[in-house]
Amino acid sequence: MVKQDRAIRTRRTILEAAAKVFEERGYQSATIAEILGTAGVTKGALYFHFESKEQLAQGVLHEQDQRFVIPDRACKLQELADMVLLHAYRLQADPMVRAGVRLSMDQHAEGLDRSGPFLRWSHVCREQLEKAQSQGELLPHVVPSVTADVVVGTFAGVQSMSQTVSDYQDLRSRSSALLRHLFPSIAVPSVLASLDLSEQRGESVYEEIRGRLREQSPATVS
Amino acid sequence: MVKQDRAIRTRRTILEAAAKVFEERGYQSATIAEILGTAGVTKGALYFHFESKEQLAQGVLHEQDQRFVIPDRACKLQELADMVLLHAYRLQADPMVRAGVRLSMDQHAEGLDRSGPFLRWSHVCREQLEKAQSQGELLPHVVPSVTADVVVGTFAGVQSMSQTVSDYQDLRSRSSALLRHLFPSIAVPSVLASLDLSEQRGESVYEEIRGRLREQSPATVS
Numbered sequence: 383m384v385k386q387d388r389a390i391r392t393r394r395t396i397l398e399a400a401a402k403v404f405e406e407r408g409y410q411s412a413t414i415a416e417i418l419g420t421a422g423v424t425k426g427a428l429y430f431h432f433e434s435k436e437q438l439a440q441g442v443l444h445e446q447d448q449r450f451v452i453p454d455r456a457c458k459l460q461e462l463a464d465m466v467l468l469h470a471y472r473l474q475a476d477p478m479v480r481a482g483v484r485l486s487m488d489q490h491a492e493g494l495d496r497s498g499p500f501l502r503w504s505h506v507c508r509e510q511l512e513k514a515q516s517q518g519e520l521l522p523h524v525v526p527s528v529t530a531d532v533v534v535g536t537f538a539g540v541q542s543m544s545q546t547v548s549d550y551q552d553l554r555s556r557s558s559a560l561l562r563h564l565f566p567s568i569a570v571p572s573v574l575a576s577l578d579l580s581e582q583r584g585e586s587v588y589e590e591i592r593g594r595l596r597e598q599s600p601a602t603v604s
Numbered sequence: 605m606v607k608q609d610r611a612i613r614t615r616r617t618i619l620e621a622a623a624k625v626f627e628e629r630g631y632q633s634a635t636i637a638e639i640l641g642t643a644g645v646t647k648g649a650l651y652f653h654f655e656s657k658e659q660l661a662q663g664v665l666h667e668q669d670q671r672f673v674i675p676d677r678a679c680k681l682q683e684l685a686d687m688v689l690l691h692a693y694r695l696q697a698d699p700m701v702r703a704g705v706r707l708s709m710d711q712h713a714e715g716l717d718r719s720g721p722f723l724r725w726s727h728v729c730r731e732q733l734e735k736a737q738s739q740g741e742l743l744p745h746v747v748p749s750v751t752a753d754v755v756v757g758t759f760a761g762v763q764s765m766s767q768t769v770s771d772y773q774d775l776r777s778r779s780s781a782l783l784r785h786l787f788p789s790i791a792v793p794s795v796l797a798s799l800d801l802s803e804q805r806g807e808s809v810y811e812e813i814r815g816r817l818r819e820q821s822p823a824t825v826s
Contacts, residue, residue, distance in 0.1 A: 408630070408632065410630065410633070411632070411633075486768075487709065487764060496768055497768050497769050500765050500768055500769055501769070528781050529785065531765070531778065531781070532762070532778075532781050532782055532785045534765065535758070535761045535762040535764070535765035535766070535778065535782070536757070536758035536761050536762060536782065536785075537761065538761035538764055538765055539757045539758050539759065539760035539761020539762060539763075539764060540754070540757040540758060540761060541761075542709060542757070542760055542761060542764065543722050543753070543756065543757035543760055544757070546708075546718055546719050546722055547719050547722055547723070556753065556754075556757065559750050559753070559754050560754055560757070560758065562789070563751065563754045563758075563785075563786050563789045563790070564785050564786070564789070565789075566788060566789040567784070567785045567786070567787075567788040567789055568785070
């Protein structure tokens with residue numbers, strides 16, 4: 383168990399180093415040697431966890447999906463909003479999440495399949511919209527798969543614009559504005575009136591989840 | 605006049621070469637020597653038009669805004685939709701437009717101010733929304749500057765997702781879906797019912813503009 387803990391920590395150290403190097407240099411220019419140097423681990427340790435630069439990048443891309451599970455809500459569209467607003471909050475706050483999102487938008491990352499995060503997020507959004515639909519939260523014309531792709535694509539652009547014009551300073555207000563523009567086209571009015579799409583929502587969901595994690599296993603939450 | 609025509613053509617040749625090299629290599633890795641080689645012009649000609657790699661990139665970034673002016677419509681939201689759908693069509697069809705958009709999304713283009721296209725598009729959308737507002741086309745809560753940024757950011761993301769998952773094959777249907785998700789939140793119902801947000805719209809606007817250009821000056825339209 384202790385050995386396994388150490389392996390998990392080493393893997394995390396390597397991924398954090400990879401995230402840092404990819405973010406600074408771009409996927410194409412980054413080298414495994416730089417990641418090794420930044421991580422301060424042995425070559426053997428790195429290759430035990432990751433066989434190639436692409437595997438390292440896939441590891442970083444995956445990290446943005448991990449660890450934070452939105453608490454169940456009676457309203458499934460609120461859960462969807464919480465996913466988006468929490469992700470915006472974590473993008474501002476967590477370098478690993480930022481690196482993953484930037485990798486997925488790195489157009490010159492040759493040989494790296496960047497479609498993973500788009501497709502995974504699409505899948506998650508679609509499931510959420512289907513639950514909302516089965517509860518009668520959606521307007522009758524909504525096609526969950528089409529709306530899911532709109533939510534994922536639009537959020538990707540809003541974060542990219544926010545990064546470009548304000549280095550993510552305005553990401554929370556832009557994400558809130560995005561949802562206030564999309565949800566009236568998909569939600570029935572009574573649901574719409576009950577939603578919290580405010581820019582403070584992401585942080586409060588983050589604190590809520592951390593509070594729950596702390597209750598479950600105090601040692602793993604820093 | 606003939607001399608000026610030649611200068612315009614040379615400038616265009618250089619920009620097309622720059623677009624090609626930036627698209628293949630990314631801004632960071634591209635060199636002026638490669639652009640020279642691709643353009644097949646003299647060093648003197650290149651430096652006459654552009655003093656640096658950044659000026660070349662700014663030239664490419666600007667090209668996506670040029671040449672295509674949307675015809676006046678009675679409905680200003682239709683004009684806004686036409687801008688977006690025409691841009692989607694041109695992105696699929698014109699390598700120069702594609703290179704400009706990709707440059708503006710190139711996160712590793714150090715020293716290149718990429719905010720220009722975002723800010724210019726925001727400005728144009730905002731003006732359009734203000735006209736729509738003064739004609740009573742918008743719902744009362746709409747703030748044109750906020751909605752303009754949502755339109756620009758969301759389109760940027762939708763094109764990026766389309767590039768990643770389908771190499772732009774599905775860009776027209778995604779752009780149409782985007783507008784059908786955004787406009788119900790901003791337009792009064794009677795305007796909404798009159799809009800053409802279909803995926804064929806971009807191409808028909810493109811043909812309309814080319815038809816008009818051909819009438820005005822047949823020689824300049826290929």
